Amino acid sequence: MGISIISNATKHSLKKKRELEDLIRKKGLTLSEKNPDIVISIGGDGTLLAAFHRYVHQLNTIRFIGIHTGHLGFYTDWRDYELEELVDSLAADVDNSSVSYPLLDVQVNYTDQRESKHFLALNECTIRRVTGTMVGNVFIKGELFENFRGDGLSVSTPTGSTAYNKSIGGAVIHPQINALQLAEIASINNRVYRTLGSPLIIASNEWISIQLESHNDHVLSVDQLILSEENIKQIDYKIADERIHFASHRHTNFWSRVKDGFIEGTELKDELM
Known part of the structure; x- marks a missing residue:
């Protein structure tokens, strides 16, 4: 399994990218920017959009995962303090499970x-x-x-x-x-x-x-x-x-995202600069 990581430019996100790269290497997984099987974005929805367009010609072979670093996003299922759990789920991924959207x-x-x-x-x-x-x-x-x-x-x-x-x-x-x-x-x-x-x-x-x-x-x-x-x-x-595929190790219920994003307003800390 080849993994590519794309981060936004904030110090906090870049720090989490380095931590994630270390965890991936220690787990025996491979970092691959050119031909990845998994693309992980660290930031918010804008970062995942950038990752999508970067790999838009490889959508049939790639699954996406989003990590948010400060603000809840509709394309991000993982928090920045769950990196070890995320890497464990990648190592245990044997069936390449995914959910796809138009x-x-x-x-x-x-x-x-x-x-x-x-x-x-x-x-x-x-x-x-x-x-x-x-x-x-x-x-x-x-x-x-x-x-x-x-x-x-x-x-x-x-x-x-x-x-x-x-x-x-x-x-x-x-x-x-x-x-x-x-x-x-x-x-x-x-x-x-x-x-x-x-x-x-x-x-x-x-x-x-x-x-x-x-x-x-x-x-x-x-x-x-x-x-x-x-x-x-x-x-x-x-x-x-073509469709976009998200790795389904964890995929938050859509209506829960809508409720949290627009109705209840989950309180999150601002991104560290």
């Missing part, structure tokens, strides 16, 4: 001769207009659904439903449901222009296309990646063929 497939097409771009997102992809109202036709499974006017649109995965999607009024979806969610960002609704004004849950055999009326000054975000794009003609979204 990803978002994004294809960006342009009006000029540029080749289309392809991305995978763990959380969401948003499209916005920089200097004015974004105008675009929204198609679902190839049929026109609405003409959108507003700040932008966000398409999210179930695991991403608790991130930016939730802050703009989207629904929280259990990550074992194969679905996409389309949420509006400050849509314009009056006697002249109308949109549904509610989040849409898109089934696994459907897809979303957004055809933009203006082809300049858009900002496209794919998880943490932000791109200023010109000449975008259309963006297509669907559930990806």
